[in-house]
Amino acid sequence: MVVGEIAQEKEVVIIGGGPGGYTAAIRAAQLGKEVLLIEQKKLGGVCLNEGCIPSKTFVHAAKQASKLEHISTLGYQIENNRFDYSSFLTYKNQVVTQLGAGVASLCKANKIEIMYGRATFISENKIGIENGHHYEVVNFEQAIIATGAKVDSKKILPNYQLDRLQLFNLDRLPDQLILVGSDYIILEAAFAYSLLGTKVSIILQKNKEFEYDLDIVKEVKRQLKKNKISLYTEIEKLHFDEAENGVECSFINQKGEANKIYSNAFYMSESLTGNTESLGLDRIGIMVDEHQFIICDKQGRTNLNHIFAIGDVTGEPFYAVKSMKQGKVAAEMISGGINEVDLTWMPKVVHSIPPIASVGYTEEEAKIAGFSTKTGQYQLPGNGYALLTGNRDGFVKAVIDEQTNRLIGMHIIGEGAIELISTAIIGGEMVARDEDFIFPTYPHPSINEALLEAIEDTVGLSIHQVAKKKKRKEKMTIQ
Numbered sequence: 001m002v003v004g005e006i007a008q009e010k011e012v013v014i015i016g017g018g019p020g021g022y023t024a025a026i027r028a029a030q031l032g033k034e035v036l037l038i039e040q041k042k043l044g045g046v047c048l049n050e051g052c053i054p055s056k057t058f059v060h061a062a063k064q065a066s067k068l069e070h071i072s073t074l075g076y077q078i079e080n081n082r083f084d085y086s087s088f089l090t091y092k093n094q095v096v097t098q099l100g101a102g103v104a105s106l107c108k109a110n111k112i113e114i115m116y117g118r119a120t121f122i123s124e125n126k127i128g129i130e131n132g133h134h135y136e137v138v139n140f141e142q143a144i145i146a147t148g149a150k151v152d153s154k155k156i157l158p159n160y161q162l163d164r165l166q167l168f169n170l171d172r173l174p175d176q177l178i179l180v181g182s183d184y185i186i187l188e189a190a191f192a193y194s195l196l197g198t199k200v201s202i203i204l205q206k207n208k209e210f211e212y213d214l215d216i217v218k219e220v221k222r223q224l225k226k227n228k229i230s231l232y233t234e235i236e237k238l239h240f241d242e243a244e245n246g247v248e249c250s251f252i253n254q255k256g257e258a259n260k261i262y263s264n265a266f267y268m269s270e271s272l273t274g275n276t277e278s279l280g281l282d283r284i285g286i287m288v289d290e291h292q293f294i295i296c297d298k299q300g301r302t303n304l305n306h307i308f309a310i311g312d313v314t315g316e317p318f319y320a321v322k323s324m325k326q327g328k329v330a331a332e333m334i335s336g337g338i339n340e341v342d343l344t345w346m347p348k349v350v351h352s353i354p355p356i357a358s359v360g361y362t363e364e365e366a367k368i369a370g371f372s373t374k375t376g377q378y379q380l381p382g383n384g385y386a387l388l389t390g391n392r393d394g395f396v397k398a399v400i401d402e403q404t405n406r407l408i409g410m411h412i413i414g415e416g417a418i419e420l421i422s423t424a425i426i427g428g429e430m431v432a433r434d435e436d437f438i439f440p441t442y443p444h445p446s447i448n449e450a451l452l453e454a455i456e457d458t459v460g461l462s463i464h465q466v467a468k469k470k471k472r473k474e475k476m477t478i479q
């Protein structure tokens with residue numbers, strides 16, 4: 001092994017070049033810090049290389065299949081609508097490469113030094129970086145750990161069981177796919193694979209359910225049925241056996257009957273553990289919980305004052321968006337600022353087809369939390385722009401606190417949901433009341449108007465639909 005001759009001196013080292021790590025690096029550099037970013041594989045981490053970006057590129061490709069019928073209604077004659085998966089793979093690789101190069105050039109422009117290799121703490125202010133036969137030692141003043149998370153269980157049948165990093169990165173489309181679980185990855189995979197011709201089955205084990213507002217769950221189930229995706233609920237005694245070129249999945253269904261389904265591949269929602277194994281945290285006494293997630297406060301500070309942790313390595317929720325937020329906050333703290341992470345208005349989004357976006361309390365959660373609520377809904381088929389663009393599926397639902405008229409939750413399923421939810425996020429963060437949403441003018445024609453009408457519906461004043469029940473108009477001040 002070749003050891004660097006003298007230890008380098010750095011103000012800030014950041015371990016892990018995923019969305020959390022590179023965001024922290026850029027923010028710290030913007031605030032005048034001299035930054036070293038250490039990455040053992042590829043810049044962009046799970047998000048860019050296997051997770052968010054590949055999965056959304058895949059969903060985007062599949063979504064086009066759902067548009068073919070509408071496109072031909074518009075007059076386009078599509079003679080050969082065959083999907084060439086290899087062209088898609090080329091496109092996806094281009095997207096990932098281009099975004100990876102973008103991260104590298106942003107780091108360069110911000111004068112961030114990037115070192116490739118595996119980092120391990122030697123002492124509280126010294127880190128070793130190993131890359132093949134090369135070993136470098138760096139003394140640092142402050143550090144941010146952003147090493148992500150990994151799956152904590154072994155596969156049952158490794159030849160056929162996909163993990164979360166493989167699910168959207170297959171060489172060929174499977175004929176059948178079984179998905180066990182209820183999270184957003186399951187729903188995104190289900191709709192996308194199904195639209196591309198794979199026979200998809202979702203299995204929800206006993207007492208498991210999609211975790212959204214009940215009206216959204218109802219619509220999700222309707223959409224699964226419409227897309228011919230089989231949904232098995234309240235399943236017990238789930239078991240996988242190897243079969244010819246695939247697996248046989250056996251279980252007891254809701255009615256107590258024994259069932260068997262065959263599939264080429266399967267994926268089960270995975271529980272994760274902190275990626276801390278090789279960091280040498282024991283050596284410097286950084287505290288982790290029983291799942292190896294680093295314990296830190298709302299600013300990312302660990303039990304060592306000068307070492308912060310951000311992103312998946314700090315535990316749930318596992319979202320790039322959370323990692324990036326934590327990255328900014330930690331970088332601002334080490335640069336002398338004051339900030340903290342508050343995930344109250346962090347949205348839950350699913351790039352399913354149609355997409356889902358949700359923020360704040362569901363109607364049910366609000367009741368449990370002691371709010372007296374009024375809700376409003378607007379169905380997308382009533383929205384002119386949704387109708388003319390062939391996006392009729394879905395609705396917007398608003399949950400308002402009856403005492404204060406504050407928006408406390410918004411739940412959307414349908415085209416535009418993911419962009420539209422930002423209005424509710426900003427409104428929620430600014431403690432907006434119903435009238436704050438109703439007073440402004442919205443672009444027309446656009447799906448934005450569905451949000452306006454959902455809030456108007458909470459007081460029975462939605463224009464483009466007939467109110468289902470009498471609502472309390474007196475709760476809103478009409479100007």
Ligand SMILES: Cc1cc2nc3c(=O)[nH]c(=O)nc-3n(C[C@H](O)[C@H](O)[C@H](O)COP(=O)(O)OP(=O)(O)OC[C@H]3O[C@@H](n4cnc5c(N)ncnc54)[C@H](O)[C@@H]3O)c2cc1C
Pocket residue numbers: 015016017018019020021038039040041042043044045046047048050051052053055117118119120146147148149164165167168185275278279310311312313318319320321322323
């Ligand atoms: C299929 C899928 C879809 C997803 N979709 C979304 C989505 O739509 N929206 C969303 O917000 N999130 C999504 N996620 C989650 C998101 O990818 C993660 O939450 C995010 O990548 C976590 O970022 P991070 O920076 O904390 O860690 P990571 O992205 O895991 O990055 C950690 C980095 O640290 C490096 N590293 C680890 N140990 C060391 C070491 N000792 N030395 C040097 N480097 C090290 C790793 O190589 C890696 O590059 C998805 C995930 C998957 C799997």
